[in-house]
Amino acid sequence: MAVDRERVLTEAAALLARRATTSMDEIARAAGISRATLHRHFAGREALIRALEEHGIERFAQAMDAARLDDGDAAAALRRLVREAEPVAGVLAFLFTENELFESGPVNAGWARLDARLAALFRRGQEEGDFRVDLSTAWLTEAFYGLLGAGAWAAHEGRVARHDLNHSIAELLLGGIRRSMEK
Amino acid sequence: MAVDRERVLTEAAALLARRATTSMDEIARAAGISRATLHRHFAGREALIRALEEHGIERFAQAMDAARLDDGDAAAALRRLVREAEPVAGVLAFLFTENELFESGPVNAGWARLDARLAALFRRGQEEGDFRVDLSTAWLTEAFYGLLGAGAWAAHEGRVARHDLNHSIAELLLGGIRRSMEK
DNA sequence: ATTGAATGAGACACTCACGTCTCATCCGGG
DNA sequence: CCCGGATGAGACGTGAGTGTCTCATTCAAT
Numbered sequence: 187m188a189v190d191r192e193r194v195l196t197e198a199a200a201l202l203a204r205r206a207t208t209s210m211d212e213i214a215r216a217a218g219i220s221r222a223t224l225h226r227h228f229a230g231r232e233a234l235i236r237a238l239e240e241h242g243i244e245r246f247a248q249a250m251d252a253a254r255l256d257d258g259d260a261a262a263a264l265r266r267l268v269r270e271a272e273p274v275a276g277v278l279a280f281l282f283t284e285n286e287l288f289e290s291g292p293v294n295a296g297w298a299r300l301d302a303r304l305a306a307l308f309r310r311g312q313e314e315g316d317f318r319v320d321l322s323t324a325w326l327t328e329a330f331y332g333l334l335g336a337g338a339w340a341a342h343e344g345r346v347a348r349h350d351l352n353h354s355i356a357e358l359l360l361g362g363i364r365r366s367m368e369k
Numbered sequence: 370m371a372v373d374r375e376r377v378l379t380e381a382a383a384l385l386a387r388r389a390t391t392s393m394d395e396i397a398r399a400a401g402i403s404r405a406t407l408h409r410h411f412a413g414r415e416a417l418i419r420a421l422e423e424h425g426i427e428r429f430a431q432a433m434d435a436a437r438l439d440d441g442d443a444a445a446a447l448r449r450l451v452r453e454a455e456p457v458a459g460v461l462a463f464l465f466t467e468n469e470l471f472e473s474g475p476v477n478a479g480w481a482r483l484d485a486r487l488a489a490l491f492r493r494g495q496e497e498g499d500f501r502v503d504l505s506t507a508w509l510t511e512a513f514y515g516l517l518g519a520g521a522w523a524a525h526e527g528r529v530a531r532h533d534l535n536h537s538i539a540e541l542l543l544g545g546i547r548r549s550m551e552k
Numbered sequence: 553a554t555t556g557a558a559t560g561a562g563a564c565a566c567t568c569a570c571g572t573c574t575c576a577t578c579c580g581g582g
Numbered sequence: 583c584c585c586g587g588a589t590g591a592g593a594c595g596t597g598a599g600t601g602t603c604t605c606a607t608t609c610a611a612t
Contacts, residue, residue, distance in 0.1 A: 189589090206389040209569060220590045225571070261547060283466050311546070318540075318548045325537045326546060328523040329516060336515025337508075345507045354508045357501075362545030363494070363509060364444060365501045372559090392599060403560045408601065 189227055193217055195241045196277075198234060203280035210234075235284075242277040243296035249274055250303055260311030261360055267307070268356040271334060276342070279335030301327055333359055372410055376400055378424045379460075381417060386463035393417075418467075425460040426479035432457060433486055443494030444543055450490070451539040454517060459525070462518030484510055516542055 194217040201208040201216055210231055214224040228234040249270035255263045271278070308326040311317030317326075337355045340346040346354055377400040384391040384399055393414055397407040411417040432453035438446045454461070491509045494500030500509075520538045523529040529537060 210571090211569080221570095222572095222591075223589055226588085230571070231569095264546075308546070316548065317546050318544070321537055321541055321546070322529065322533075324528045325520075325523060325533075325541070328519045328528060329537075329541055332515045332519025332522075333512060336511045339515075340508060340511040345511060346505065350505075350508075354504055354512075358504055358508070358512055358542075358545065360545050360547050361501070362541065362543050363447075363491070363500050363504070364543050364549075365499065366547075366549050390599095393601090394599080404600095405561075405602095406559055409559085413601070414599090 189219055189223060190217075191227065194219070194224070194227070195238055199238055199242070199277040199280050202235075202238070202284070203276055206284065238277070239281055239294055240296070242274065242281045243294060243300065245274045246271060246278060246300055247296070250300070255303065255307045256310075260307055260314060260316055263307060264311070264360065265352075265356045268334070268359070269352050272337075272352055272355075275334045275338035278331065279338050282331045282335055304330060330359065372402055372406060373400075374410065377402070377407070377410070378421055382421055382425070382460040382463050385418075385421070385467070386459055389467065421460070422464055422477055423479070425457065425464045426477060426483065428457045429454060429461060429483055430479070433483070438486065438490045439493075443490055443497060443499055446490060447494070447543065448535075448539045451517070451542070452535050455520075455534055455538075458517045458521035461514065462521050465514045465518055487513060513542065 194213075197216040198213045201213055210224060211221050213234070214221045217224070224234075228237060250267065253263060253266040253270045255267065257263060304327045305323040308317060308323040312319050312323070333355050337346065337351050341348045341351050377396075380399040381396045384396055393407060394404050396417070397404045400407070407417075411420060433450065436446060436449040436453045438450065440446060487510045488506040491500060491506040495502050495506070516538050520529065520534050524531045524534050
């Protein structure tokens, strides 16, 4: 009978990503529990958002681990990361655009760590001569989040088929719009 | 003495993009007017958001006109569009992520028109053989908004220099991360 | 100087979501 | 069977934001 914390957080992320003002009652309903129980598990709205942040960070870190960012060439690692991160894209997109988090309280240290790992991947690609160096790793990091979020949203709206998502995101990120001469 | 409607909308977009729950009072203050005056010019919060939508659509349409999307090759047109749209990126990012707009009431017809023009540009690039065809025009359209928004946000946060923004966005979109053999 | 429109400041009632609480019910383990 | 923890339903007070109103002031045009 224990509340499915995972489900609550997933539902909350899905709702809040679409509308930041979603009420606690709506979140509770979506998670299949009562508002009272929701409050029993999360001290309040603030606490829920924070838990969501923790959850997203943890899941994304797991995705990074699973993608083995240090193995093989950087491009392949990036492809794996997109694939692994796709299930978390919704939560990530919410956190990425939810700037409320950055205004009150200190930014979660976990974020910086994830950003650093991502930037390190891009830097490795640059050092190996495979990635272009006229785009900063900071920008590539931001762009990664942006495209992941756009992809999640597009899939949610049905504008992009979900089974194309990995390919769409990874290929656009790696190769851009133009047809390339190289393989 | 007439209220600077343009300024009100600009300030409102900047604030609302950062925090969707920004109060009317805060918006009024930021725009340098009183809450009473704000209500005199916009019937209510809802009306303000709608006006913001209209404003963003109009400004982006102007950017498209200025970019002359039908002239020259598609890649050059896209570069011009990024340059022209950059000042509106903040407003656009807000509208793009503010899904409240899509839930209540009909989607503004202007959006569909803008999407269509953008998709047409990508289609033209594909037909001319310059753009890859394994990415749908719908996805490219979404990705364009996503990257533009990420760029605006990154610049706002100081993670990307503003004078690099055009180059960063346009080049990543067109060429991707990998170094290309072709010029 | 006078007039009228526009604004600022503030009061007011209203709504809505929040957080807390109580009580009844359910369900599983002993 | 009984018991205790967890849940659902709902009431309640609170606070914040909204929308409307009034009144005094400012400012530009005449």
